[in-house]
Amino acid sequence: MDRLAGQKEVAKRHRRQHPSRLFSRRVVTVALLLAFQAAFPIVGLYVLSDYFIYINTVLRIVSIAVAVYIFNRPGNPEYKLAWVIPILIFPLFGGLFYILYRLQASIKHLRLRMLAILEATQPLLEQNPETMERLRKENHGAQSQANYLFQDAGYPVYDNTTTEYLSTGEIKFARLKDELSKARHYIFLEYFIIQEGIMWNSVLEILEEKVKKGVDVRLLFDGMGCLTTLPADYERELRKKGIQCKVFNPFVPVLSTVYNNRDHRKIAVIDGHTAFTGGINLADEYINAYVKYGHWKDSSILVKGEGVWSFTMLFLQMWYCDDPAALCALPRSEFDQYRPSYYHPQEFDSDGLVQPYGDSPMDNQRVGENVYLNLIYGAKDYLYITTPYLIMDSELRYALCVAAKRGVDVRFITPFVPDKALVHMTTRSGYQELVEAGIRIYEYTPGFIHSKTVVCDDQVATVGTINFDFRSLYLHFECGVWMYRTKAMKQVKADFLETLQSCREITLEDCKRVPVYRRLFWSVLRLFSPLM
Template identity: 50%
Template sequence: MTKFWKKLANVVFSQRTTIILLLLAQVLFLLFTFFQLSEHSSAIYYTFTVLGLALAVYILNKPQNPAYKLAWIIPLLAIPVFATIAYFILTNQYSTRRVRNAHIKKCASTKPYLRQDQDVLTELDIEDKNVYRLARYVDKYGGYPIYKNTTVEYFRVGEEKFAAMVRELKKAEHFIFLEYFIIDQGEMWDEIHQILVEKAKQGVEVRLLYDGMGSQHLLPFRYDKKLEAEGIRCHVFNPFRPMLSSIQNNRDHRKICVIDGHTAFNGGVNLADEYINRKERFGHWKDTAVMIKGDGVWNFTMMFLQMWEIVDGEGLASDYDQFLPENTDEMPKSAPGYVLPYGDSPLDTENVGELVYLDIINNARDYIYITTPYLIPDNEIVTALGYAAKSGVDVRLITPGIPDKWYVRSIAKSYYKELIALGVKIYEYNGFIHAKNFVSDDKTAVVGTINLDYRSLYLHFECATYMYKVPAVMEVKADFLNILEKNCVEITVHDCAERSLWSRMVSAVLRIFSPLL
C-alpha cells in the first residue's frame, strides 16, 4: 500500500501533472469567458460573432493550406467567442515573431557558406533536367546545395544505424554535433552518452540539441545542466512551457548526427530503446536511416549550426570554416550520383519538404514506393498520388498496422478508401513502421524525418537526404519490397467498407481538425 501512495504522489506532484493542470486552467478560463459572454452580454457576444466572421474571411484569404484554414473557420463560425480569443492568443505572440526573425536572419547570414557548385549543377542539367530544376529550387529557396563525391549507406532498421553510429562516434577527433527530437534514457542513450562524456574529456567539442517537447517527460528535470557539467555543450530547443502559444507547435523534429564534418547520420531513428527494439511498445519497430560521407555532410553541419545559434541566442556567428573536415581519409574522392541533404522550416513561406515529395510523385514514370507512420496528406499530395496512379504509375504506401497514436490512425483510415479508389495500393505493416522513405524509378530516393502529415509538412523543423542515381537507392527499394512481401497486409475496399459507422464518424470529425492536432 505504501508503494501505491508513493507512486500516486510522484504522479500528482510530477512536472507533467503541473503542466497539464496549468494548460487545463487556461482552457477552462477561455471556456468560462465564452459562457459568461454568451449568457450575460449579448452585445459583446454579437461583437465577437462579427469579429469571428471577419477573422474567417481574413483566414480564407491568407496564403495557407486550405485544410488548415478550414480547421480554424469552422470553430470561428460555430463558437465565435471561444475561437476568436483562442486564435488571437495562439497566433499573435512575441515569442513566435522573435524566433521567426532570428531564423530568417541566421539563414541569410549563413547563405555564403552554402554556395552551390555550378559545375555540379551544369552536369545535372545535362543528365536530368527534372532533378536539375529540383536542385536549383532547393538551393535558391531552401538554402541547401546538391553535391557529388558523397557516399550513402542505408540502414534497414534502427539497430544497424545504432551500431554504425557507435563505431563512428568512437572515431571522433574534433567535434560531434547531435540534434534529436527524442532522447530517452536506456541502453541506446546510455551507451552514446558514455561515449560523448569520454570524447569531451579527450578535448573533442561535443554539442547536443534536443527538443523540449519530444523529450519533455523522458529526461530528468534540467538534464541539460547535468550534461553541461559533464563537458557536453547542450541546449533544449523551444522548452515546453505551460502556456497556450503557437510557438509550442513548432518542434525540432530533426535527427542529425555530424562527426568531424566528414560523416553524418539522418533518418527516422531517435535516441531511445524502442527505435532499436530493445524495448517493445507497438510490436516490431521498423525504422530506417542513412550515413553519408563526403561533401554533402556540409549541409548537415551548417543546418545544425544554424539551429544551435538561434537557440543559443547570443547573436554570435561561429567561425564556420573550423568545422570543415580535416581528415581527408574519411572523404570519398569520387562517388556515383548526387546527394542533397536539405532542411525545412515552419517559419518561412516555403514548404520544401512537401515540394520535394511532390516533385518525386509528379516525375515518376514507373513506380513510387512510400513508407510513412502518419498518413494525413493534404489535397495536393492526394491529387498528385491519384494522378500518378491513374496515369499508370505503380503507387504503393506502407503504414503501421499497430499505431502509436490511435487518433492519427483513425484519420489515416479516412483516406484509405479515397486513395484506393484513385488506384493507390495501401499496405499495413505488422508492427509499427516509423520510416519516412520515398523511392521511385530505380534512381531517386529520400530518407529523412518528414512524415506525410500536417505537422511534418507545415509545423515542424525537418530534414532529409535526397539521393539521385546513388547505389543506396536500390537498397531502399529492395527493403520496401522485402517488408511488403514478408510483413505487410494489403488494405482492400472491402476492409474499408467493414469499418463501423462509429469508427467512420470519429475519423470524419478528427479529419476536419487534423491540421491542428
C-alpha cells in the first residue's frame, strides 16, 4: 500500500508539472528555431523587394508547376489535394516549400535504410506451407487475406499460437507486469508514448530488476511521441541503468516532413514466445490512473507461441533502422536465439491461426489499409469496428458504404469526448454520408475510446495500432494481428457488444440538426483531413 501511495504521489506531481512542460525552455527553444526557419523566406523576399515583381512571377509559376506535378503523381487523390490547396492558396511560398521538403536527404536516407533492413530480414520470415494449405481448405476467403499479407507484405500466418484479448488498459497493465516479471533472457519494448507516472514507473522498476539479473532489456520509443512526456536525453538516463535504449527519428528543430513518419507501434516481446500489441501506450491515462478525457477505453492483445516471431522481427527491424549495416552483418544463426522455441522447448498450444503484420510508410504498400479493405469486402453478416478517429479516404468510405448497402451490419464505435478538437470535428463531419448508407455509428459517452479493432462474421478479426485515419494508413509505422477463429476474435466481438451499452447511437436526424455554420467549417476541415 505504501508503494502504491508513493506511486500515486509521483503521478500527481508529474501531472501538475506536465502542462507547464509544454512551455518549458526546451519546447520554447524548438518553437523559436522553427519560426525562424519559416520566416527566413519572408525576410529574403523583403531584402530582395526591388525584384519582387520578378520573384513573385517566378514563384507563382513554380507553385502551379508543382501543383500539376502532384496531381499527376501516383497516390491517393485526397492526399494530393491536401497539398495542392495550400500551395495554390499561398503561391509565393507553397511550391517552394514543397520542393525543399521533397529534396531533403533525411527522408531518402530513412527510406533506403528501411528498405535495406526489410530485404535483409525477409528470408527469416518463412511461411509453413501446411498452415497456409489448412487455411485454404477451411476458408478460401480468409486464405486470400493471409496470402496477401505473406506474398505482398512478407508476414507469415502461424499455427501453434494462442491469443488473449485484453479489453482495458488496466487489464493489459496487470498482464504486462506479470509477463515482464517472468522474463529470463530478453525484453524488447517499442512504444509511441511513454510518460513518467504509475504505469511507466512500475514497468521501469521491473526492467531495472531484470537488468541486474542479466536479462537483455531494450527500449525503443518515438522521438515526437515522447517530446513533451519525457525529459530531454532520457535515453541516457536509462542507459545508465543498464537498459539499452534508442529514440526513433528523434526530433531536431529543423523544418522537415520526415517528422510525419512516426513509430506509432506498441510492441512488447518477452523471451521470444510472448508478445503484446494494441492501442495502449505506457502512460497513466491509458489505465485511468489519470483522468484526461473522461474514461479511457482501450485494448490490447496478448500473443503466445510461434506467431511472436513476427513481432520479434518487427522490433529488430526498427531497432537497427539507424544502422542497417549492423543488422545485415549478423549471420542468420544469430537470430536463432530470438526464435519462439529457443527458450520454450515445449510444444505451443493453438487456438486458431494468427498473422502479425507491420505497416511502413517507406514501401508504398499501404498494408494496414489493405487489411481493412479485405475485411470489408469479405464481410457477409457483420463488421464491427472501434477507432478513435474516423477520417478515411474515398476508397475506404466507398467500400464501407457498399458493404452496408449489400446487407452487412456495419457498426462503428468512436469517442464522445475528443482528445483533439479539430480531428474530432472532422470525424463527425463524415457521419451523415455513412449513416445514410446504412452504417450505424455509436459514440462512447463515458469518455474517449482509443481501441483499434475490427471483427467480422465470427471468423476473422484484427487488433493493433492502426487508426482509420490518414496518418495511420499513410504516414506512420504501425502493426497489428490478423486472426482466424481464435479465442481473442470471439472476445473482441463480446467486448464490442458490451461497449455498445455505454454508447449513444448517431441518427440521421442528429446529423441533419447540425447548424449550417458548423457544416461549412466541417467542409473546410475535410479538405485538409489528410494532414490531420
